[in-house]
Amino acid sequence: MWNSKIRIFGMPLISIGFLSKGFFSIGFAGTGVVTLAQFGTGIVFIGQFGLGFLTLSQFSVGYFCVGQFAAGICAAVGQMALGFAMMGMNGIGYYRVVRPSSIFSGLEDLFLKVYSDPMPFLVWTGFWVAVYLFLFSQRDKFKVRFKIADIFRPRWKHSFVDFRTKHIARIKNENTLFEIAMKDPAFKAKETAVSLIKDQEKLRKIALDENLTDVHWLAVERIEDEDLLLDIALKTDNHKIASDLLNRKNIARHLKKIAVDAKSDEIRAKAILKFDADEDFLESRSQREDNSPVLMALANKSRRQSTLIRIIKKSRDETIKHTAAHKLQRDSIPEIRDLLSDESSLSTARILASLIQDDDVLKELSRNSKHFQGRVASIEHLRKPGEDFLLGILREDDDPSVCKAAIHRIENEKTLTDIAINYFKTSVSLIAVDSIPKRHLLWEVFNKTDNPRVKERAKTRFDELKPEFMGLKIEMKCPFCSQPLFVNGLLNWVKCRSCLSKVDLGTDFWNTVMVSDLGVTRRLTYHDLTVEKILTNPKCAKCGAELEVDLYPFGKDSFIQCRSCGENNSSFPAPDELKNLVGDAQLFSAERQSEDSEIESRVEPVSISCIKCGAPLKITPQTPRNVKCNYCETVQYLPDALWTSIHPARKKRQWFISFKRPKTK
Numbered sequence: 001m002w003n004s005k006i007r008i009f010g011m012p013l014i015s016i017g018f019l020s021k022g023f024f025s026i027g028f029a030g031t032g033v034v035t036l037a038q039f040g041t042g043i044v045f046i047g048q049f050g051l052g053f054l055t056l057s058q059f060s061v062g063y064f065c066v067g068q069f070a071a072g073i074c075a076a077v078g079q080m081a082l083g084f085a086m087m088g089m090n091g092i093g094y095y096r097v098v099r100p101s102s103i104f105s106g107l108e109d110l111f112l113k114v115y116s117d118p119m120p121f122l123v124w125t126g127f128w129v130a131v132y133l134f135l136f137s138q139r140d141k142f143k144v145r146f147k148i149a150d151i152f153r154p155r156w157k158h159s160f161v162d163f164r165t166k167h168i169a170r171i172k173n174e175n176t177l178f179e180i181a182m183k184d185p186a187f188k189a190k191e192t193a194v195s196l197i198k199d200q201e202k203l204r205k206i207a208l209d210e211n212l213t214d215v216h217w218l219a220v221e222r223i224e225d226e227d228l229l230l231d232i233a234l235k236t237d238n239h240k241i242a243s244d245l246l247n248r249k250n251i252a253r254h255l256k257k258i259a260v261d262a263k264s265d266e267i268r269a270k271a272i273l274k275f276d277a278d279e280d281f282l283e284s285r286s287q288r289e290d291n292s293p294v295l296m297a298l299a300n301k302s303r304r305q306s307t308l309i310r311i312i313k314k315s316r317d318e319t320i321k322h323t324a325a326h327k328l329q330r331d332s333i334p335e336i337r338d339l340l341s342d343e344s345s346l347s348t349a350r351i352l353a354s355l356i357q358d359d360d361v362l363k364e365l366s367r368n369s370k371h372f373q374g375r376v377a378s379i380e381h382l383r384k385p386g387e388d389f390l391l392g393i394l395r396e397d398d399d400p401s402v403c404k405a406a407i408h409r410i411e412n413e414k415t416l417t418d419i420a421i422n423y424f425k426t427s428v429s430l431i432a433v434d435s436i437p438k439r440h441l442l443w444e445v446f447n448k449t450d451n452p453r454v455k456e457r458a459k460t461r462f463d464e465l466k467p468e469f470m471g472l473k474i475e476m477k478c479p480f481c482s483q484p485l486f487v488n489g490l491l492n493w494v495k496c497r498s499c500l501s502k503v504d505l506g507t508d509f510w511n512t513v514m515v516s517d518l519g520v521t522r523r524l525t526y527h528d529l530t531v532e533k534i535l536t537n538p539k540c541a542k543c544g545a546e547l548e549v550d551l552y553p554f555g556k557d558s559f560i561q562c563r564s565c566g567e568n569n570s571s572f573p574a575p576d577e578l579k580n581l582v583g584d585a586q587l588f589s590a591e592r593q594s595e596d597s598e599i600e601s602r603v604e605p606v607s608i609s610c611i612k613c614g615a616p617l618k619i620t621p622q623t624p625r626n627v628k629c630n631y632c633e634t635v636q637y638l639p640d641a642l643w644t645s646i647h648p649a650r651k652k653r654q655w656f657i658s659f660k661r662p663k664t665k
Contacts, residue, residue, distance in 0.1 A: 001027070009033075053132065063128060074125045077107070084124050085114055094120060161186045168192045178202045187214050194218045204228045208235055216241045226250045233258045239266030239293075246274050259285070269297035279304045286310045292317045299324040305332050309339060318345050325351040337361060340377065341369045349377035359383050372399040379405040387415060394419070394428050404431045413441055420445045420454060429454045439465050440551045467554070467658040469588070471539070473532040474513060475652055478503060486652040489590035490574055490582070497650055500624070510581050538588035538656040542567040547588065554586045554658065574657075582657065590655035603646050611636050621646050 001017025008023050015022025015032065025032030025042065035042030038049065045052035048059065055062040058069070065072035069080045076083030076091065086093030087106045095113045100106025114121050138151055144163045155167035156176070165188050171177055180193040181202075194215050197203055200223055206212055207219040216238050223229055229251045236245075245251065245267070246258070255275035262268045272285065272294065282302040287310065289295060295315050300323060302308060308324040309332075315321055325348055328336060333356060340352040353374075356362055363385075365378040379385065379393065379402065393406040407428070410416055419432040421444075433454060436442055439462055446458040474487040483498035493504045512523065516531040523529045538547045538560075545564035552560060552571065559568035574585045575593065606619040615631040625643060628635050 063125075063132065073128045074121075075110075077103075085110055085121060094124075156180060161188055165189050165192050169196070171196070174199050174202065178206075181206055181212065181215065182209065190215050191218060194222070197222070200225045200228055204232060207232045207241070210237060213238045213240070217244045220244045220248075224250070226254075230254045230257070233267060233271075234262050236267070237264055239264045242267045242270040246270055256281070265291040265293045269293040272297040272301055277301060279307065283307045283310075286314070290314060292320060296320045296323065299327070303327060305329060305335065309335050312339055312348070313342070318347055321345060321348040322351060325355075328352075328355055330355050330357065333358070333361065337365065340365055340374045342371070343369075343374050343377075344371045346373040346376060349373045350380065353377035353381040356381070357383075359385075363389060366393060366402075367396065372401050375399070375402045376405040379409060382409065385409045387412065391415075394423070394425070398425075400427050400431065403428050407431050407435050410435075413438065417441045417444060420458065421448045426451055426453055430457050433457045433461055436461070437465075438553055440553050443551055466550075467586075468535060469537050469549075469656050469658055471534045471536045471654050471656050472513070473652055473654050474530070476527045476529045479527050486650050488650070488653050489592065489595075489655055490578055490585075490587055490657065491591065491593055492575065492577055493593075500622075507578075507581065510578060514581060536656070538569070538571075539654070540565060540567050541569055541589040541653060549588065552586075555584065560588070582659070586658045588656040588658075589653070590657070606642065606646060608642070610634060619646060 001015065001020060003012035003022060004014040006013040011032070012022035014024045014026070015030070016026045018028045020027035020030040020037065021032060023033050025035045025037065025040065027037050028039070030037035030040040030042070032040075032042050034044045035047070035050070035052070037047045040047055041051045043053045045055045045057060045060070045062070047057045050057040050060050050062070052062045053064070055065045055067065057067045060067035060069070060078075061071045063072060063074045065075070065083065066077045068078055070076040070078035070083070070088070072081075072083035072086075074083065075085040076093070077087045078091075079089050081088035081091035081093070083091070083093050085095040087097040087100060087110045089099055091098065095110060097106045097110045097113070100109060135151075141150055141155070141158065141163070144160045147159050150158050150160075156164055156171060158164040158167070164184075164186070168177070168180055168189055169192055171180075171193075174197055177193040177197050178199070181190050181197065184190050184193065190212065194203070194206060195218060197206075203219045203223050207216050207223065212219075216236070217240070220229070220232060220241050221244060223232070229245060229248055233245045233251065233254070234257075242264070246255065251258075252275075255271045256277070259268050259271035259275065259277070262271065272282070279302060282298055283304060283306065285294065286298050286302070286307045289298065292315065295311050296317070296319070299308065299311050299320050302311075305328060308327055311324045312321050315324075336352050336355050340349055340356070343349040343352060353362065353365075359382055362378045362382050366375050366382070369375045369378065375397065379390075387410060390406045390410055394403055397403060397406075403425075407416065407419070410419075413436065416432050416436050420429050420436065423429045423432065429449070429451060430453065433442070433445060434457070436445065442458050442462040442465070446455055446462060449455050449458065476485050476487065477483070478485050478496040478499060478501060480501040480503075481496060481499040483496060485494055485496055485503060487494055487505065490510070491505055493502055495502055509526075512526060512529065513531050516533055518533050518535065521531045521533070538549050539545060540547060540562035543562060543565040545562055547560050547562060547569060549560065549571075555573050557572040560571050561568055569589045570592065571586060571588050572590075572592070574582045574587060603621050608617050608619060609615065610617055610629040610632060612634040613629065613632040615629055617627060617629060619627065619638065619642065623638075623646075625638050626635050627638060
């Protein structure tokens, strides 16, 4: 398609192409003022199928039409014609000339008919021309989504927001812009209108209208008048514009007034934080304010102890109380003691109790605080509570939370067991049962107590703490000589019996073992590591019978005697170096790290003769296999029988470790 560079009415003067569009439009299909095309529209159209004000085509529709088939609102001329004034072989019209002898005579007859009675034609034509001109003037409205009513509305009231906003931006009349800002439901339209308003009073009204909160910030941004900004700050309920208001330079000197008189709590709070308020002002506000945002601002701003104490007393918000409590000084003990005694929030009470260093004061509060929260916090923060004092609390206080706090401070497991068995308060005994960490002590409670509820709780806790056990067999190849190595316990290193090399087993090795699946897992890339893992109770290393470990006290280093064969099987906690991997796990029938050294220390030295000079050679577990004679310096290889006698072969054996399975919901 070709368009001329000369443009008229925003379109090319001449446009030629398949789909042409210009003042003079020529092509297969076209749109223009004057259009010459097979299909198209135009004020003047010439072609085969056309629509226009004046059309000349085979099939034509318009105001004045000439064609084989013509439909004209005002006049139509053609073989088949439909129009207010028509001429043709057949047709319908108010003024009709049918089957004229010639075109010119027919046009003359049609003219005479109209001339003889022109009023209907003039009224009809004038009406439709007016309709055409009106629709032509509204043509841009038809390019977007619209409703019929939009044709008769101003463009700034169009139902399509983007179209409406585009035309709002062209409005200069501030009254119209103010009306749009106040009534238009679309934020985009309101924002555009407000951004064009310069009248300060109108902007003030917008900023204070509770229905226009989404554009308050923009109205405030455009106001320069200091008095109007102050008026808005004092009257608005919209705390979201607080920062926009209070950050304005020309309102800085009014911050104190805003902090006192503003209607919005949030704006008063932000004003307090914004200006350099002295402690006297902050204390006076703390006496008059009860609203959380302002109390929070005062707590953040003030350092005066009396102000902070008053805020803690007045506020019901824990965050505000925490903020104020954290700023209290330890030298205000009488005031802190009174606060703690009256405090009903446990988290705040704990902060207050942490400020008191004197155990005597805390002990007094543990007994005499008005609310249990203060008593609990005081007990929790005692440096040296003393068992007798805690037992006294259990006897005197009936509140379960206080009793629980006291029991949690008792470290002696025997005392906890006695409380669970003998205490006359069932609720206290139950708390003690929940605090006992060891199964054999819970079993003792279960067997000795006469209280059915305590007995039931002890049995439940006993079952909950039951550990599960895992049996392991671990084998790998020595990285130095490729001979088999057996790892028969939770060890930091093992010694190869073939090459006497020390092989470190670090965190990576044990992580690999622990994440292995149940069954047999082989990892060729890790020195041909083979891990056999099964869930089973510990078994005797000699006869394979199950060991009685149900009531065995974990954390103890001792032996468990097998009831079947009498063998003493080792049981000890995991090494400290590996507790980060297995926690407080207990090992059974496992090899200790010191076992190699103990075996070597029991081996008696062996004397042999040099194969060359006959001199005596002393062979110990530390002697290398290629031993050198001290006399003739001959190197000789120790035979297998001798080597295995001083380095007994390590057998792969199963060992066991306890673990706690994660609880499932």
